[in-house]
Amino acid sequence: MATLHLIRHGQASFGAANYDQLSETGYRQGRVLGRWQAATQTPDAVYCGTLQRHRQTLASMAEGAGADWDRIHGIEAGLNEFDHLAVINAWNPAWSDRSVMAKELAASGAPGKTFQKAFVAAVERWVSGNHASDYAETWDDFQVRVWQAVENIMAASAGAKHVYAVTSGGPISVIVQRLLQLDDRKALGLNAVLANASVSRMLFSGSQQSLAVFNSFGHFEAEDPALVTYR
Numbered sequence: 001m002a003t004l005h006l007i008r009h010g011q012a013s014f015g016a017a018n019y020d021q022l023s024e025t026g027y028r029q030g031r032v033l034g035r036w037q038a039a040t041q042t043p044d045a046v047y048c049g050t051l052q053r054h055r056q057t058l059a060s061m062a063e064g065a066g067a068d069w070d071r072i073h074g075i076e077a078g079l080n081e082f083d084h085l086a087v088i089n090a091w092n093p094a095w096s097d098r099s100v101m102a103k104e105l106a107a108s109g110a111p112g113k114t115f116q117k118a119f120v121a122a123v124e125r126w127v128s129g130n131h132a133s134d135y136a137e138t139w140d141d142f143q144v145r146v147w148q149a150v151e152n153i154m155a156a157s158a159g160a161k162h163v164y165a166v167t168s169g170g171p172i173s174v175i176v177q178r179l180l181q182l183d184d185r186k187a188l189g190l191n192a193v194l195a196n197a198s199v200s201r202m203l204f205s206g207s208q209q210s211l212a213v214f215n216s217f218g219h220f221e222a223e224d225p226a227l228v229t230y231r
Helices: 024-038 052-065 084-091 098-107 111-128 139-155 169-180 184-193 218-223
Strands: 002-008 045-048 073-075 162-167 199-205 208-216
Touching: 002 139, 002 169, 024 052, 024 218, 045 052, 052 162, 084 111, 098 111, 111 184, 139 169, 169 184, 169 199, 169 208, 184 208
Parallel strands: 002 162, 045 073, 045 162
Antiparallel strands: 002 199, 199 208
């Protein structure tokens, strides 16, 4: 039985011009996680999506583990997050102009909470399937794409014991959704509670797959509880 460690990326740069890069906290989260994992296991393969925050998380994990993973490193684009900007723009076209979005969020007095509420509404619209023509990638397409990535990794992992996959909250949520046969609303709820650089573990052997651990972040609680972040 092999273990696929589904790792959410470290804290990205929310509110910055380029969200797709780790914050200083995100880099530290990766180093702590890498050191913690290295105390009990050595990966046979490591994968990440093509997003910068995925690559940076994996690199910081390797630094923390004191390991060179270049030889066992694979890229799997199916691990990428859905295009959250496209989803938000479809819900509120005016926010395609980022200056408009920034002004409206600032005027609310609570930009973070206001954005989160808007994001939830935008994702619910996407997931409903009632406006599929508004999206380049539908919710159904996203689910198929992510699971295909998992199947690709499993197929390439014969004889492996531990495989790391650095990805995002959305893909982890739909993987868990499939394993536990959850409905869409419950899957969305999972995404909301996934901590940065948390670890969920999926066991697999042949056609057998099961969820062993979801959203573990004890490695941060033991070292510095302030490292537990969700955005």
